[in-house]
Amino acid sequence: MHNLKLSRILLLLLMLCALAGNAQIKLQSYTSATDTFYWKRYTHIPRPQRLNLRPYVAVNPGKVIETFLARNLDQFPHFTQDSLPKFSVEKLKKCLYPIDINGDNLPDIIFSGYSGGASPLVQIYLNRGDSFELVFEDYQYITRLKKKSRRLTELSTGDAGSGDNYLYFTRDYKVIQEHDVPEFIKVKQHVAYRYTEEPVRYYPAPIPFIAKTDTMLLRASAARLNEPFFPKPETFGNIVAKYRSKAKGVVLAIKSFGKGNDWYFVEAYPGTMPTASILYDLERMPSFIRGWVSGQSILLDLK
DSSP states (O other), X not given: OXXXXXXXXXXXXXXXXXXXXXXXXXXXXXXXXXXXXXXXXXXXXXXXXXXXXXXGOOSSHHHHHHHHHHHHGGGOGGGTOTTOTTOOHHHHHTTEEEEOSBSSSOOEEEEEEOXXXXXXXXXXXEEOSSOEXXXXXXXXXXXXXXXXXXXXXXXXXXXXXXXXXXXXXXXXXXXXXXXXXXEEEEEXXXXXXXXXXXXXXXXXXXXXXXXXXXXXXXXXXXXXXXXXXXXXXXXXXXXXXXXXXXXXEEEEEEEXXXXXXXXXXXXXXXXXXXXXXXXXXXXXXXXXXXXXXXXXXEEEOOO
16 A cells, blocks of 8 residues: 555656646747747837938939940849849839949949849949949948038948848948049948847937956846747847957946846947857958946946
């Protein structure tokens, strides 16, 4: 009788263990079907906004476009192939913007559109009078143009990704013009996870900060979430990047829950790169990474 009771107890314990195991989701088997619940709890940062190039277009744009295509149509075979019926020369014309970028009164050409691959493309062709020279190329689209004395001085491009990409990039270029020939200098790129929480209000001016220790965690939202495991983009909780050296940067906004529970939306400088992260394509330009850090992990320079 004693052995029978003991057997029943052991059987009951095994059944309880099995039920408990079935009630838990294993971190490593967390699937894409359930990996978005957390990101729906707050407003995400917006995609880099595409600039409307129409206000910059020169007069009589049609004539300039025809002249450009007569000499450069072979540069766009993906618009002329019969195998791609949804693209045509007429569609190509809508991607061409005659804009004078060097102040010589000759409309140059900015192409912004289908690249033939997964990502859109931006190209700038300088009008030499009797020919057009490709002087700039980047993926995705233009987000900002700045001119001075009719000459282009600054340019920014936005990259919202495509396919499985999950980062937002904004790349800044400085334009130096000598003898009416522009040179595009890479300045920096801003990087953020697409599900990063958008601050309600930004500071009028950024405030410098330095990490208190060499263990700073940059997160997608103003919360300490270290689980579950998300297979895409292969991280735990809302962790975007881990640092093993004291990071520096600027604070752009704050979210306070009271009682010393403050979170800061920051832009970390590229002088200290994370030792682990969900980030990619940081080698193209000096990368300033945006995300949230706990107020307990950084010191503000309020001078």
